[in-house]
Amino acid sequence: MLRRTFLGMLGAACVGATTPGKAGAAGHEFKGYPGSKGVLFDETRCIGCRKCEAACNKVNDLPAPEKKFDDLSVLDTKRRTDSKTFTVVNKYEIEGKGSVFRKNQCNHCLEPACASACFVKALTKSPSGAVVYDASVCVGCRYCMVACPFEIPTYEYDEPLTPRVRKCTMCAPRLAEGKLPGCVEACPKEALTFGTRDELIKIARQRIERYPDRYLDHIYGEHEMGGTSWMYISGDPFSKTGLREDLGTKSAPELTAGPLAAVPMVAGLWPVLLGGIYAVSKRKDKVADEERKDAVDNAIAKASAEAEQTLSEALSKADVANKRKIEVEVKKAVEEALSAKDADEENGEESSEEES
Amino acid sequence: MATPGNNGPKSVFNTFNLVAGTIIVIGLIITVIRFYKGIGAVTNLDDNNPWGIWIGFDLLCGVALAAGGYTTSAACYIFGLKRYHSAVRPALLTAFLGYALVVVALLYDLGRPWRLPYPIFYQHGTTSLLFEVGLCVCIYLTVLFIEFTPALFEWLGMKKLRNFVVKGTLALTILGVVLSTLHQSSLGALYTIAPSKLHPLWYSPYMPLYFFVSSIVAGLSMVIFESSISHKKLHRMMDEEYLKHHDSVVLGFGKACSLILFGYFFIKTMGVAYGNNWHYLASGYGVVFLIEMLGFVALPCFLYAVGVRDKNIKLIQRAAVLTVIGIVFNRFNVSMIAFNYQLPSSERYFPTMMEIGISVFIVTVGVVLFRFITTRMPIFFEHPDYKGEH
Ligand code: SF4
Ligand code: SF4
Numbered sequence: 140m141l142r143r144t145f146l147g148m149l150g151a152a153c154v155g156a157t158t159p160g161k162a163g164a165a166g167h168e169f170k171g172y173p174g175s176k177g178v179l180f181d182e183t184r185c186i187g188c189r190k191c192e193a194a195c196n197k198v199n200d201l202p203a204p205e206k207k208f209d210d211l212s213v214l215d216t217k218r219r220t221d222s223k224t225f226t227v228v229n230k231y232e233i234e235g236k237g238s239v240f241r242k243n244q245c246n247h248c249l250e251p252a253c254a255s256a257c258f259v260k261a262l263t264k265s266p267s268g269a270v271v272y273d274a275s276v277c278v279g280c281r282y283c284m285v286a287c288p289f290e291i292p293t294y295e296y297d298e299p300l301t302p303r304v305r306k307c308t309m310c311a312p313r314l315a316e317g318k319l320p321g322c323v324e325a326c327p328k329e330a331l332t333f334g335t336r337d338e339l340i341k342i343a344r345q346r347i348e349r350y351p352d353r354y355l356d357h358i359y360g361e362h363e364m365g366g367t368s369w370m371y372i373s374g375d376p377f378s379k380t381g382l383r384e385d386l387g388t389k390s391a392p393e394l395t396a397g398p399l400a401a402v403p404m405v406a407g408l409w410p411v412l413l414g415g416i417y418a419v420s421k422r423k424d425k426v427a428d429e430e431r432k433d434a435v436d437n438a439i440a441k442a443s444a445e446a447e448q449t450l451s452e453a454l455s456k457a458d459v460a461n462k463r464k465i466e467v468e469v470k471k472a473v474e475e476a477l478s479a480k481d482a483d484e485e486n487g488e489e490s491s492e493e494e495s
Numbered sequence: 496m497a498t499p500g501n502n503g504p505k506s507v508f509n510t511f512n513l514v515a516g517t518i519i520v521i522g523l524i525i526t527v528i529r530f531y532k533g534i535g536a537v538t539n540l541d542d543n544n545p546w547g548i549w550i551g552f553d554l555l556c557g558v559a560l561a562a563g564g565y566t567t568s569a570a571c572y573i574f575g576l577k578r579y580h581s582a583v584r585p586a587l588l589t590a591f592l593g594y595a596l597v598v599v600a601l602l603y604d605l606g607r608p609w610r611l612p613y614p615i616f617y618q619h620g621t622t623s624l625l626f627e628v629g630l631c632v633c634i635y636l637t638v639l640f641i642e643f644t645p646a647l648f649e650w651l652g653m654k655k656l657r658n659f660v661v662k663g664t665l666a667l668t669i670l671g672v673v674l675s676t677l678h679q680s681s682l683g684a685l686y687t688i689a690p691s692k693l694h695p696l697w698y699s700p701y702m703p704l705y706f707f708v709s710s711i712v713a714g715l716s717m718v719i720f721e722s723s724i725s726h727k728k729l730h731r732m733m734d735e736e737y738l739k740h741h742d743s744v745v746l747g748f749g750k751a752c753s754l755i756l757f758g759y760f761f762i763k764t765m766g767v768a769y770g771n772n773w774h775y776l777a778s779g780y781g782v783v784f785l786i787e788m789l790g791f792v793a794l795p796c797f798l799y800a801v802g803v804r805d806k807n808i809k810l811i812q813r814a815a816v817l818t819v820i821g822i823v824f825n826r827f828n829v830s831m832i833a834f835n836y837q838l839p840s841s842e843r844y845f846p847t848m849m850e851i852g853i854s855v856f857i858v859t860v861g862v863v864l865f866r867f868i869t870t871r872m873p874i875f876f877e878h879p880d881y882k883g884e885h
Contacts, residue, residue, distance in 0.1 A: 219542065219543070220542070221542055222542075252688055252689075254622075255622045255623065255688070256623050256624075256625065256688055257620050257623055258614040258619075258620040258623040258625040258626035258629060259610075259613050259614045259617065259618045259619075259620050260618050260619070260620045261620075276610070276613060276617065276618050277606070277607065277610075278605055278606070278607055278610040278611060278613055278614065279605045279606015279607045279608075279610075280604075280605055280606075280625060281545035281546065281606070282545075282623065282625045282685070284542065284545035285545055285546055285685075285688075285689060285692075286688045286689060288689070288691045288692070290542070290543060292542075293542040294540075294542060294545065294606070295606075296533060296534050296535030296538075296540060296541070297532070297533045297535040297536065298533055298606075299530060299531060299532055299533040300607075301607070302533065302534070302606040302607065383691060383837075385691065386691050387690070391688050392622060394687050394688050394690065395622075395624055395684065395687055395688050397687070397700060397703075398624060398680065398681065398684035398687060398703045399622070399624065399627075399684075401680075401703070402627060402677060405673065405676050405677055405680075406673055406677065409669075409672060409673045409676055410669050410670075410673055413569070413573050413669045413672055413673075414669065416573055416574060417572075417573045417574075417575070417665065417669075420573070420574055420575030421575065423575065424575060
C-alpha cells in the first residue's frame with residue numbers, strides 16, 4: 140500500500156528529525172559542569188562605588204558612558220543593562236536601614252533560558268561556567284531576550300547590518316588566561332567573590348551561619364530557575380533589591396520539556412490517526428454506496444413486481460372493457476382523420492403561397 | 496457571471512488600487528529606513544520589549560488566521576466531507592499567501608534577516624521551540640505551495656504536471672495537518688519559557704493546546720469571513736458549483752466553530768482553575784481576560800449556534816468576524832498586553848506608526864496578490880477542462 144508506506148516514512152522522518160538533542164532536554168536535572176566557576180555577591184558589603192562598572196567597561200572595550208563612573212548621582216535612578224553596559228549597580232532604599240546596593244549582570248544560569256531558547260545555538264553554557272555568545276551565527280530573533288527571566292540580554296537596535304546580542308560574559312576570555320573577571324578584581328570591598336560554584340555555596344553558608352542576624356538564610360541563585368553560577372546573599376528580602384522571588388526552581392528546559400516531548404508524538408501518531416479517519420470515511424462512503432445500490436436494486440425489484448401485477452390486473456380488466464374501448468377509439472380516429480384532411484388542404488394552399 | 500479569463504475591474508485608477516498603491520508606497524519607504532538605519536530607527540522595541548507588533552500581529556495572528564488551509568483541506572480530503580471541496584482552493588491560496596507574508600514580515604523583525612536559513616541548514620538549536628516553529632513553517636510553506644500548484648498548472652494548461660500533483664493530495668493534506676499541529680501549538684509553547692513575564696491568567700503549561708485549538712476556529716472563521724467578502728467583491732469569478740455549496744459550507748463550518756469554541760472556553764477555564772488563578776479575575780488584567788473570554792469566545796460560540804439553528808448565514812458571518820477579532824485579541828494579549836505585565840508602565844511597549852505601517856503594508860500586499868490570483872486562476876470556479884474531476 141503506497142499510502143501506508145508513505146505515512147510510515149513520514150512518521151519515522153519526523154520523529155528522527157526532532158528527537159536528537161531533545162532527549163537531553165526532557166526534564167532531567169543538570170547540576171552544572173563539575174568545577175565550573177561562579178561569583179558570589181554579598182549585598183551587605185557593597186557600597187555602590189561603581190568601580191566594578193568601570194572595570195567592566197574597560198575590559199570589554201565598551202564605549203564611554205555619558206556620566207563618568209565616579210559620578211554617583213546616576214545611582215538615584217534605576218538602571219538596567221544595555222548594549223553598552225554589561226553591569227549596573229542600583230541603589231535601593233530599605234525602610235529603617237537606608238541605602239542598599241546591588242550589582243546586576245548576567246547570572247550565568249546552569250541551564251540558561253537564553254541558550255535553550257536560541258534556535259541556532261549562538262548562546263552556550265561553557266564548562267567554565269560562563270554563558271557565552273557567538274555573534275557569527277546569531278540571526279537576531281531576540282527570543283533569548285524574551286526567555287531570560289532576569290532581563291539580561293540586550294540588543295544593538297541601531298546597528299543596521301551587524302546587530303549583536305550583548306551581555307556579560309563572566310569575562311570568559313580573561314578566565315581562559317587565568318585572570319579574574321574584571322569586576323571581581325576591581326571591587327575594593329570584596330563584595331564579589333570568585334570561585335568554583337561549590338566553594339561559593341560553602342562560603343555563603345559559612346557567612347550566613349556566622350552572622351545570622353546580618354544575613355537572610357537564603358542563597359539566591361542556588362536553586363532559582365534551576366540554579367545560577369552567579370549568586371547573592373543579603374540581609375534584606377531579595378525582592379526589595381530587584382531580584383524576583385517568584386521565579387521558582389524549574390529550569391527553562393524543564394518548562395519547555397512538555398511541548399518538546401509532544402513533538403515526536405504528534406509527528407508519529409497524527410498521520411496514523413488521520414489515515415485511520417480517512418480509511419473510515421472512505422469505507423463509510425463505500426458502504427453508503429453499496430447500501431444505496433442495494434436499496435435501488437430492491438426498489439427496482441419491488442417496483443417491477445408491482446408493475447407486473449398491475450399490468451396483469453389491467454390486462455384482465457382490459458379484456459372486458461376492450462371491445463367498447465375499441466369501438467370508441469375507432470370512431471375517434473375516423474373523425475380525427477377526416478378533420479385532419481380538411482386542415483391539410485387549407486395548409487397546403489398557404490404554404491404554397493409562401494414558397495412562391 | 497463572468498467566464499474565467501475575463502477579469503479585473505475596468506480602470507486601473509479605481510479606489511482599491513489608489514488606496515492599496517498609497518499604502519504600498521509608504522510601506523516601501525519605511526522598508527528603506529528599516530534596512531538602512533536599523534530596527535531601532537523605526538520601532539519602539541527595546542531591551543525589555545524585544546518582540547513587538549511584528550511578532551504579535553504579523554507572525555502570531557498571521558499564522559493563526561492562515562489556518563484555514565489545513566482545516567478546510569482536512570475536512571474535505573481526510574474526513575471525506577466532499578461538500579467542502581469548493582472551499583478548499585480559496586482556503587489554500589489564503590494560507591499560502593498568509594505564510595509567505597509571515598516570512599516576509601519576519602525579515603523586517605530579524606536583526607540579520609539573510610541568516611534566516613541558518614537554524615535549518617547551518618546550526619540546529621533543537622532545544623528551542625522557535626527552531627520547531629521555523630522548521631515546520633518552512634516545510635509547510637513548501638507543502639502549501641505544492642498543494643496550490645494544480646490551480647496554477649490548470650491556468651497554464653500543464654495537464655500532466657497537474658494530474659501528478661493531484662494524485663498526492665491525501666499525502667500532502669496529512670503532512671499539512673501534522674506540520675500545522677506542530678507549529679500552531681509551538682507558537683503558544685514559545686511563551687511557556689517565560690512564566691515570570693506573562694500574566695498568570697494567560698500563562699499556562701497548556702498554552703500549546705490553547706494555540707492549536709484556537710487556530711482551528713481561527714482558520715474556519717477566516718474561511719467564512721473571507722468568503723463573505725469575496726462573495727461581494729469577486730462574485731463574477733465564482734461558478735455555480737462554488738455558489739451552490741457556499742451556504743452549506745458556511746453552515747457546516749459555523750457548526751464546527753460553535754462546538755470548538757465551546758471546548759476552547761472550557762479548557763481555558765480549566766487552565767485558570769488548574770493554576771488557581773481565580774483571584775486575578777478581580778484585577779485590571781482580569782477585566783481584559785473576561786472581555787476576551789466572554790466577548791470573543793462565549794459570545795461567538797453562542798451566535799454560531801443560533802446562526803446554525805436558524806440557518807442564518809448573516810449571523811454566522813458576524814460570529815466569524817467576532818471570532819477573528821477575538822483571536823487577534825488573544826494573540827495580542829499573550830505577546831504584548833499581558834506580556835511584561837511586571838514592568839512599570841513607563842517601560843511598557845507601544846508600537847510606532849512605522850511599525851503599524853509595515854504590518855498594514857504586508858496585509859495590503861496579501862490582499863492585492865489574492866485579487867490578482869483569484870481573478871485569473873481557477874480558485875472560485877472549476878477549470879472547464881477538469882470539471883467534476885475531484
Ligand atoms: S541570566 Fe539570562 S542571559 Fe544570563 S545566562 Fe541566565 S538566561 Fe542567559
Ligand atoms: S537573538 Fe541571536 S542569540 Fe538570541 S536567540 Fe536569537 S539567534 Fe540566538
